[in-house]
Amino acid sequence: xxxxxxxxxxxxxxxxxxxxxxxxxxxxxxxxxxxxxxxxxxxxxxxxxxxxxxxxxxxxxxxxxxxxxxxxxxxxxxxxxxxxxxxxxxxxxxxxxxxxxxxxxxxxxxxxxxxxxxxxxxxxxxxxxxxxxxxxxxxxxxxxxxxxxxxxxxxxxxxxxxxxxxxxxxxxxxxxxxxxxxxxxxxxxxxxxxxxxxxxxxxxxxxxxxxxxxxxxxxxxxxxxxxxxxxxxxxxxxxxxxxxxxxxxxxxxxxxxxxxxxxxxxxxxxxxxxxxxxxxxxxxxxxxxx
Amino acid sequence: xxxxxxxxxxxxxxxxxxxxxxxxxxxxxxxxxxxxxxxxxxxxxxxxxxxxxxxxxxxxxxxxxxxxxxxxxxxxxxxxxxxxxxxxxxxxxxxxxxxxxxxxxxxxxxxxxxxxxxxxxxxxxxxxxxxxxxxxxxxxxxxxxxxxxxxxxxxxxxxxxxxxxxxxxxxxxxxxxxxxxxxxxxxxxxxxxxxxxxxxxxxxxxxxxxxxxxxxxxxxxxxxxxxxxxxxxxxxxxxxxxxxxxxxxxxxxxxxxxxxxxxxxxxx
Numbered sequence: 001x002x003x004x005x006x007x008x009x010x011x012x013x014x015x016x017x018x019x020x021x022x023x024x025x026x027x028x029x030x031x032x033x034x035x036x037x038x039x040x041x042x043x044x045x046x047x048x049x050x051x052x053x054x055x056x057x058x059x060x061x062x063x064x065x066x067x068x069x070x071x072x073x074x075x076x077x078x079x080x081x082x083x084x085x086x087x088x089x090x091x092x093x094x095x096x097x098x099x100x101x102x103x104x105x106x107x108x109x110x111x112x113x114x115x116x117x118x119x120x121x122x123x124x125x126x127x128x129x130x131x132x133x134x135x136x137x138x139x140x141x142x143x144x145x146x147x148x149x150x151x152x153x154x155x156x157x158x159x160x161x162x163x164x165x166x167x168x169x170x171x172x173x174x175x176x177x178x179x180x181x182x183x184x185x186x187x188x189x190x191x192x193x194x195x196x197x198x199x200x201x202x203x204x205x206x207x208x209x210x211x212x213x214x215x216x217x218x219x220x221x222x223x224x225x226x227x228x229x230x231x232x233x234x235x236x237x238x239x240x241x242x243x244x245x246x247x248x249x250x251x252x253x254x255x256x257x258x259x260x261x262x263x264x265x266x267x268x269x270x271x272x273x274x275x276x277x278x279x280x281x282x283x284x285x286x287x288x289x290x
Numbered sequence: 291x292x293x294x295x296x297x298x299x300x301x302x303x304x305x306x307x308x309x310x311x312x313x314x315x316x317x318x319x320x321x322x323x324x325x326x327x328x329x330x331x332x333x334x335x336x337x338x339x340x341x342x343x344x345x346x347x348x349x350x351x352x353x354x355x356x357x358x359x360x361x362x363x364x365x366x367x368x369x370x371x372x373x374x375x376x377x378x379x380x381x382x383x384x385x386x387x388x389x390x391x392x393x394x395x396x397x398x399x400x401x402x403x404x405x406x407x408x409x410x411x412x413x414x415x416x417x418x419x420x421x422x423x424x425x426x427x428x429x430x431x432x433x434x435x436x437x438x439x440x441x442x443x444x445x446x447x448x449x450x451x452x453x454x455x456x457x458x459x460x461x462x463x464x465x466x467x468x469x470x471x472x473x474x475x476x477x478x479x480x481x482x483x484x485x486x487x488x489x490x491x492x493x494x495x496x497x498x499x500x501x502x503x504x505x506x507x508x509x510x511x512x513x514x515x516x517x518x519x520x521x522x523x524x525x526x527x528x529x530x531x532x533x534x535x536x537x538x539x540x541x542x543x544x545x546x547x548x549x550x551x552x553x554x555x556x557x558x
Binding site: 042043159188189190191192193215216217218219221222245255256257259260261262263264265266267268269270271273 | 332333437438466467468469470471472474475478493494495496497499500501520523533534535537538539540541542544545548549
């Protein structure tokens with residue numbers, strides 16, 4: 001199976017007025033073609049910055065110091081020029097953000113924004129072709145009144161509708177890697193469930209690899225094939241989803257699992273949110289080839 | 291036991307004519323002292339409008355609200371306002387960034403005239419200690435606190451006003467699970483020790499299962515089902531409630547089992 005993304009020993013430091021802050025302490029992870037991999041952790045653990053490094057966005061920030069090897073489909077990302085990296089975004093790799101309504105541009109209609117996305121891969125696409133292609137793509141995310149949606153502005157659509165528009169845009173150019181940063185968090189549970197199901201089916205069909213970032217263990221369990229658990233910039237546990245959920249090995253993962261309230265009841269458990277054991281070395285489960 | 295709060299056919303509309311929005315339609319329920327009533331529903335179901343009506347942010351368009359056996363007037367007295375307090379979802383935006391957290395907690399005491407001027411700082415420190423924060427935190431700005439600490443300050447602010455009913459509007463949805471567990475335990479303890487009543491507004495049903503005594507399910511401004519927590523989760527009467535529970539992402543086999551049963555519509 002070919003490897004889509006391979007991150008080795010990634011370090012990230014931010015230089016600020018008060019000195020240097022270490023954010024990532026040498027994390028390694030990989031994603032194979034068609035695989036759905038989740039990165040789970042609390043806020044501030046380094047999930048979103050990892051995604052931004054893969055996209056090459058953080059590299060443009062002067063205060064960020066990044067070290068480590070990044071390979072995307074066999075090519076070394078660190079050797080790319082800014083222009084080459086820009087060409088990858090929106091075509092070979094794309095991203096879905098947490099809040100769909102604020103990640104779509106409020107002053108352009110969906111139609112215009114869709115055309116822009118499609119022209120990333122096919123610069124000579126005519127307006128009429130872009131519209132019909134956009135309609136097809138919206139159909140694939142079960143939006144049936146595409147004529148109305150395409151003429152609307154993002155604020156005229158519901159959050160769930162916008163998120164589906166985002167998903168269809170992100171998959172429009174058939175990327176080999178989709179990065180989804182907390183895609184359901186801003187949505188209601190029922191809408192979140194539908195959105196995840198839809199995204200699951202679409203990536204399965206197009207064999208797109210997904211790098212899924214979340215703090216919600218329930219969502220991860222339903223969506224991912226493999227899981228990395230991150231705590232304070234270190235990967236503390238990795239393995240297939242079933243193995244991690246049935247038999248969490250690391251103290252931090254166990255605490256996370258125990259802290260999730262259950263719909264079957266049982267009260268709120270007594271767990272410390274700081275524990276020196278959370279910094280224990282990596283636990284790796286079988287079935288996680290390296 | 292007389293309910294601490296009762297709503298009788300309360301409704302709220304915004305706008306008029308063609309653009310009228312019925313945010314809350316003909317809602318009636320009671321909250322008894324010491325109870326935690328969860329209000330659940332999707333966005334747009336009227337949860338927050340209901341909270342604002344209970345808090346007196348704006349009046350209801352129809353119906354009556356009774357507090358502690360007395361009809362609440364349209365213009366609330368200071369006493370009413372201090373007895374019903376609010377904890378909001380995002381403590382970073384609900385605390386004034388330019389004030390120390392102590393000053394934020396104290397503001398309520400000054401407005402409602404609780405305690406002597408000279409005692410108020412010690413009341414503030416007491417309230418902070420009650421939520422498990424060291425008293426010297428009162429000098430810090432909200433920016434120097436973590437998310438969980440900020441939310442505890444917001445809770446301390448609600449408590450310091452000698453509140454009897456606290457409206458919790460998504461109090462833990464901006465927190466990580468480990469911090470959430472800690473804040474929920476704190477809320478449970480305070481309710482027990484002080485005999486508080488909570489109206490717990492949330493869309494997180496797994497939290498509801500573990501903290502609420504009763505659950506009120508809202509849809510399009512209507513109260514569709516109101517029952518004790520266990521009954522709601524084990525034998526929901528409405529298909530909408532079943533759908534809501536079946537959509538919750540879960541982590542254990544046990545929960546999957548419950549969800550599957552609900553999806554089939556065949557509960558024990």
